[in-house]
Amino acid sequence: MNSQSQSQSQRRKNFKIEAFKHKVELDPKYAERTWKVLEHAIHEIYNNNASRLSFEELYRSAYNMVLHKYGDKLYSGLVATMTAHLNKIAKSVESAQGGLFLEKLNHKWADHNKALQMIRDILMYMDRSYVPTSHKTPVHELGLNLWRDHIIHSPNIQARLQDTLLDLVQRERTGDVINRGLMRNITKMLMDLGSSVYQDDFEKPFLDVSASFYSGESQQFIECCDCGSYLKKAERRLNEEMERVSHYLDAKTEVKITSVVEREMIANHMQRLVHMDNSGLVNMLIDDKYDDLSRMYSLFKRVPEGLSTIRDVMTSYLRERGRVLVTDTERLKDPVEFVQCLLNEKDKHDKIISTAFNNDKTFQNALNSSFEYFINLNNRSAEFISLYLDDKLRKGLKGASEEEVEVVLDKVMMLFRYLQEKDVFEKYYKQHLAKRLLSGKTVSDDAERSMIVKLKTECGYQFTSKLEGMFTDMKTSEDTMLDFYAKQSAELGDGPTLAVQILTTGSWPTQPTAACNLPPEILTVCEKFRTYYLGTHSGRRLTWQTNMGTADIKATFGKGHKHELNVSTYQMCVLMLFNSADGLTYREIEQATEIPALDLKRCLQSLACVKGKNVLRKEPMSKDISEEDVFYFNDKFTSKFVKVKIGTVVAQKESEPEKQETRQRVEEDRKPQIEAAIVRIMKSRRVLDHNSIVAEVTKQLQSRFLPNPVVIKKRIESLIEREFLERDKADRKLYRYLA
C-alpha cells in the first residue's frame, strides 16, 4: 500500500506537464532593429536619397513599433536623429560667407521642410495614436521647434540673422534694390515658427530700428524742407512701409510700423509743421494749395489730435482774417465790394474743405463758427448784406439765368444765417425793397420772390409778411390805375399821365414828411385820382408821399435839343418852376415848393452840379449848395442821349444820422418783441428768477436778434410798472406773473 502510493506519486511526477506559458516573446532585438531601419531612412531623407526607400515598409515598421509599445523609443530616437541633423545644418549655415548666409539658410529651410513632411508621412500612425495619449508634440511641430532651437536660436546665427535682415531693410530704405523674394521666405519662416518667434526675433527690433531711423530722418527733413515737401516725403515713407509689409512682412506688422512712422514723422512734429514760416498751414490756405492741404489732412488724420490741430489753426486764422476784413475802413466804403469779399472768402474756404478736407463736418462747423464770429464784429454787416442784395437785384443779375440767380441768393443766405441781428437786416431789406419796387428797378420779379421765400423758410412767416404785403400793393396799384384810366380817360384829356402806387400804411418803410407843393398841372390830376379812389374805396385816407415818386418830363433846350428827363418828384417840382422863370434863388425855390431843406439841397445838387446832367446852372459855381445861390435854366445843356436820367445824390449807404435813426427804430421795434416774449414765458411759468427769464428770452429771440440783457431788464421793469408782473415779496429776485 505504501510502496504503491509512492510509485504512483512518482509516476505522476514524470507525467507532469509544464503550465502553458505562451508568452509571445518578441525578439528583444526587434525594436532596436526596426529603429535602425527608420533611423537610416531619416538619414537618407535628409541626404536626398529617399528614392530608394519603401514607404510601405517604413510606415509598417513605425506602426509596429507603436503597436508593440516602443512609441517612447521611436519618439526619442526621432528627436535625437533630427537634432543631430539640425546641428550639422547649423554648422553649414554658420560657415556661409557674407551675403550667402541668408541664401544658405533659406535653402536649408526648404530642405528641412521637405524632409519633415516625409518623416511625418512615415510616422503618421505615431502622430495619430501615440502622440495624443502621451502628451508629446506632433512631428511637424516638433520639427519646427527643433529648427527654432538649434538653428534660429543658435548663438552664432540668432544675432547675425537679425542684423542681416535689419541691414537689408535699411539698405532698401536708402534706395538699394534687395532680394525681396529671399526676404519674404525668411520672414515667412519666422512666422511659421510661431508668431512669438517672428515678433521677438524680427518685429520688435525692426520697429525699434525704424523708430530711431525715422526720428533722425524727420529731424533732418524738418530742418531743410518746407512744410509741403516734408509732408510729401512723409507720405512717401508711409507708403513705402506699407508696400514693404505687403511684399515681405506679416500683415499684422502694418499697423505697428505705420504707427511708428506716424509718431516719428507726424505726431512729433505736428506743431512745427503747422506753424512753419512761409509754408505752414496758413500759407497753404492763402495760396489754395489743395494737394498739400489734402495731404496734410490725410496724414494728420492718422495721429491723435492731428485734425484738431489743423482745425484750431484754421479757425484762428479765419477769425483773424475775417476780423481784419470787416474792420478795414477802406472796404467799408463799398458795401457791395465788402459783401462780395465775404462771399469770395466763403467760397474759397468751402472749396478747400470740399477738395482737401474730405468735406469733414467738423471743419465745416469750424468755418461756420468763424464766419459767425467775425461777421457780427461789424454792426453794419446786416445793412451791407441787404445793400449787396439790392445791388444784385437792381442790376447785378441782369441777364443771369434762373440757376445763377439762385446760386447768388443761396450764397447770400449763407451769410444771412451768420447774422445775429436778423431784425436789423429785415429793416434794411424792407427799405431797399421799397425803393426797388417804387422805382420799378427790380431786375426780375421771380428773383425777388425767390429771395422772400428763402427768408420765409429761414425765419418764418412773420419775418416776411410785410415784405409780401409790399408785393401785393404793387399789383393792386397796377389794377387800380388801369381801372382809373379806363373810366376817366375822357375827362383827363392831354394832361400829364399819373401813375399812383397805393401803399398800405405799416407795410412800407414810410417816413412822415410834409408834402411839397406840386405843380398845378399835376395837382389837378392828383385831385381827380383822389376823388376816384375815395369814391370806390370808402373809409380810406390818401397821403401823397412826394419824397418817393418819380417823373418823366420833356424839356427843350437851346438849338431845339429835346430831351426826356427822368427825375424824382422833388426835381420835377423844381424844374417846373423854370417854365415861367429863367433864374430863381434858393429861397424862392424853397418857398414855392416847400421841399424840406435837406432834400431840396440834394435835389438841386443833382440838377446843377453833376457833370453831363446839369440841366440847371448855378451861380456861383461850386460843389455845395448854399442858401444864397441862384439857379438858371441851362440852355446850353447837351447830351448824346435822348433820355437823361437825373439821379438824386443819395448816399447809397446810410449817412451817420440816418444810421442812428435806423438803429433807434430797430431798438424801438425790439421792445414790444422782448415784452411779448417775457409775457409768453411768464404766462406759462408763473414764477421765475431774473437770470432764467433772460436766458429764456434770449433763446426765444435769437433767431431774429440777440437781445441785450440790460434792455430785457428795462422791459421787465416796464412790465412791472404796467402791472403785468410783480416782484416776489420774500425773494426779490423772483418775478410773478399777474393774470
Add this chain to the structure above:
Amino acid sequence: MASRDRVRFNVGGQLFETTSTTLANAGRESMLGALLDESWNPGQPEYFIDRNPACFSTLLDLLRTGALHIPSNVPEKLLYREALYYGLLDHVRGAKWGPFDGNTLRLADSVPGRAPGDGTAIRGAPDGGCCVAHGSVVHVYNWMLEERRPISLDYQQVNDVGYIDANSIVITARERLGKGDGGMAVFSAATGELRHRFRVEHGRQPKSFTAGALSLAGLDDHRIFSSCKGRLNEYGIGVWDHNTGQQVDFFYEHPGCSLGDADKLQWLPSKNCLMVATLFPRTDNCFIGLLDLRDKSIPWCWSDAGITMNLEDKRVLHAIAMEDGHSICVINQYDDLGFIDLRAGNTNSAGTGVRWSSRSKLMNQKVPYEESCYPKLATHNGQLFSCMNDSISVFSGSEHVLTSTLRRSYGGSICDFSIGGDRLFALHNEENVFDVWDSPPCPII
C-alpha cells in the same frame, strides 16, 4: 492616360486595382495619400501592403462610394483597427451613421455598464462618443463605443458632466466636509487626466465649493456656467471662460430664488440670458428664471409658490427652454408636457403660467412605479424629446406632435439621456446599460 491614372495594390497577396482619383478621397493626411505623394516614389507598377485584404476591400469600397458596407465575415473592431492603420477612421465614422433625426432613429448598440445601477448622467460627445457618470466615476467611451480610461474623482460625488469638445470633459462634484475639494474641473477624454480646476474667488480668496448643474454657452462663446454652493453663503451661479480657465463672473443668489441648488442651467443666446431651473429645492419653491448677467438682474421668472402641495398635484420635474427662445417646456410626473411663455412678462405665483398640453396620458392620476425615475427633456433641431419610465418620446413640428417612441425591452427605466454627435444615448437605471440610437446614412435611392 487612363492607364496612368490606374493604381495596382497587392494587399496581403490579393490584387486590387483602383484609380488615383478614388484614392484622392482618402486625403493627403492618410497612409494611402502619403504613399502616392510625389515626395515618395510614385508610379510603381504595383504597391505591396502587408495588411488584411478583406478590410482593405471594404475601405476601398468606402473610398469609391462614400458608403460603408461591412461584410458579415469582417468583425467591426477589426475594420476599425485597419481603418486606424490607413488613417481612415474619420471616413468610417462619417459613413457609419447619418444626420440626426428623432424619427428615423435605430438602436445602434447597447453597452452594458459595470456599476450597480443608479447612474447620475450620460452625455453624448460631439464626435459620437459618450460618458456615463455614476457615483464618483465617469466612464468614457469613444465613438466606437470602446471604453477608455475612466475618470476617477477619489470618491467625490459627481453632480454633472459635459463635453467642451470631443476630447475635454468638464465635471462638477460635491464638496466633502473638511476636505476642501469638490468644485469643477476639465479632464482629458482620451487619457482621463486632470487638465484644469476652475476656482471660485470671493473677495480675491479662492473658496472650495460644491458645483451642481452645468451649462456651456455655445460654439463661439467660451463661457461655462455652474450652480455653486459654498459653505459661507456663496450661493449663486459661477461663470468661467473655458479657454483661459479663469472665473469671469459670479451671479449671487437673490432672496427668494435658490440658484445654488439649481438642477438645470441653459444658455439662451437669443435672449442673452441664462435659464436657471431649481426644481427640487430643499426649502423654497420651484423656481425658473432668466438671469441677465450683464446687469445682474432677473428679467423674467416663474415660481410655483402658492400651489397647495400634495403628491397628486402636477409638479414641474424638468424644464428646457425651446430653441426659438419664446417658451420654456416643462414636464410633470404624469408625463404631461407644459409650456410657459417667456414673452408674457413676469408670470406670478400659483403656477398659473403653465399651459399643460392636452395630451395627458391620465395614468389614473397615480405615480406609475415606485422606483421610477424623474422625467427629462431635450431638444434638437426643432424636435422635442422626453423620457419617462423605459421609453423616450419624440415630438415634432411646431405643435409638438408625438411622432416616435423609442423603447428597449430591458434595463429598467431611463434615468438620463443625451443627444450629441448625431446620436442619442439613453442610460437605463437598473442594469446601468446604455443604449445608443442613431439615424442611418442617407439611403441609396
